[in-house]
Amino acid sequence: MQVTETLNEGLKRGYAITITAAEIEAKVNEKLAEAQPEVEMKGFRKGKVPMALLKKQFGPRIMGEVMQESVDGAMSKHFEDSGDRPAMQPEVKMTNEDWKEGDDVNVEMSYEKLPEIPEVDLSTITLDKLVVKSDDAAVDEALGNLAETAQDFKDRKKGSKAKDGDQVVMDFVGKVDGEAFEGGSAEDYPLVLGSNSFIPGFEDQLVGVKEGEEKAVTVSFPDDYQAENLAGKEAVFDCTIKAVKEPKAGEINDEMAKKFGAEDLAALKTQIAERLEAEYAGAARAVMKRGLLDALDKAVSFDLPPSLVDAEAGQIAHQLWHEENPDVEGHDHPDVTPTDEHKTLAERRVRLGLLLAELGQKAEVEVTDAEMSQAVMNQARQYPGQERQFFEFVQQNPQMQQQLRAPLFEDKVVDFVFDQATVTEKEISKDELQKAVEALEDE
Structure with a gap:
């Protein structure tokens, strides 16, 4: 087998792979020899069918298997030897389409490799962790809203x-x-x-x-x-x-509290305070995560695989088009061409995605089976009465599994980086936190 580089431009790579006819024939004969002891054929005892007859009967099918296995093996060995990681599925095609038995197999393989990700000193990243306390006024406001619903x-x-x-x-x-x-x-x-x-x-x-x-x-x-x-x-x-x-409006008393599953009004106030602080913490985390991503985006610079950027830009443009045209539910609509703004956003997303993946890999961050199961359960609740079908759909759909796993992995990597960064708590008001969240939505 021969592998010859034909393209080396930026992250783009191309190779010509030649698998000789002798190699193919040797592997075909090897497979036939392995199968011979178990083959039964009319006129011959088990295991005594002549090799020439076996080759005539099963040769063409085994030849196809050998050719596919040889190409797959050549690709695997190339990636193992070179250390390259393809950004997307490599393009592979056979160049001698008029191939016949006895000819070498010539294959062209092209792909974009993932770039080398530079090291980042995470301890140099400084972040503000916004903290909001649930005061009596916020609890009373929430109680008033509950009273309205209990009217x-x-x-x-x-x-x-x-x-x-x-x-x-x-x-x-x-x-x-x-x-x-x-x-x-x-x-x-x-x-x-x-x-x-x-x-x-x-x-x-x-x-x-x-x-x-x-x-x-x-x-x-x-x-x-x-x-x-x-x-x-x-x-x-x-x-x-x-x-x-x-x-x-319902009266704010113990009776109203019981309608919402609390023992009395004091217990309901405690529950509301805890819920508010959890909401504040979630909003503050979103603000802190945006600050982290902005900092990481400024901290690194490396070449990006064009195919990943183009795919992400297309997805962004398509999603925004549907948001602007909510009446169109299907995808039977004119092609959506990404703008320069979409491409800029795509470059940021791809850059940060590759960086977070690298950080997570080096830190050995993993999504556990229990975390994955919980994510599937949370998603299944959106389909009442069809939970079992959804579970089966996820089990049989690797792409759906990846869609559920990706945000879990990202959040765990973000938490890891939070632990490494220099974080300062900053106590602010609820209104200030609201403005910070609105600023995220406006960007």
Whole structure:
């Protein structure tokens, strides 16, 4: 076997690989000899089939296997000897397409190698760790928000007109073409105006009704309504208003606390304080991580594989296009051409991705099976009732496994770098933290 370099330009590499006919024939004969003792063929005892007959019967198939194994072996040996790591799957093609048995096999292989990553003295990186304490005001604000969600309704003064946000208690009968339809009637039904829980236009017509009033509400069912017998048809609902109630925030007391699973109000306040501090810590970590990535980006410079940059730029452009065109769910749309801005962002992402991968490898950072299982479980919760199918999908899909593993690995490497860097705690207010997070989103 001969390997000749044909291209060495930046990170691009090209090689011509020649596997001689003699090598191929020797490996074919070796495989046939290994198989001969187990081969049975009509007219011959087991293991006594002549080699010439074996070669005629099985030679072409084994020849294909040998050629593939030889090319794979040549590639593996090349990467082992050279130490190169391809950025993406190498391109391999056979150049003598008119090959016939007895000819050498000529193959061209090209790829972009991953660059050498320079060393970074992580102790020279300085970072601020933002710290926010959950004060009484923040806890009280969160309690107030909970009270709003635990709202009740109380009767309005007799004769009051219903407003948007009020609850109307009513009996109603729905009719199409003068005939009541199944599922279109109810008694003592509590409807919050503005909740959009009924057919579009229904609740709007009840704004201004009073207790004791009778109101005919005329609406049209949507064309795509789930009940085909009603889809697109006009209906009249005869409504009898039995009560008009205004919203009333829940009282902040032990009873409200129990509705949210706490023993009493004091326990609920403790839970809220802990949740707020966890939220603050998560937001502060995001700010600190951005500071770290900015510092690393400035600390290193090396050549980037063009194929990785182009692929990342294309992905960024495609993602942003869908964000700007949310109505287009599929990918049947015109090609999206990356801009210089997309390419600049792609270069940063590729550079930092390669650097973090190198740091993680040298620090022997690994994602454990338990961490991976937890990530799969978290993702599976997005598909209620289909958790098992999702687990099986992940098990059978290496690309999906990598998508789940990559952010776990990155976060563990980031935590490792945090430990090596010089970190100073800086106590700030909740509003200041909010501004810092908003600044991340604006960049």
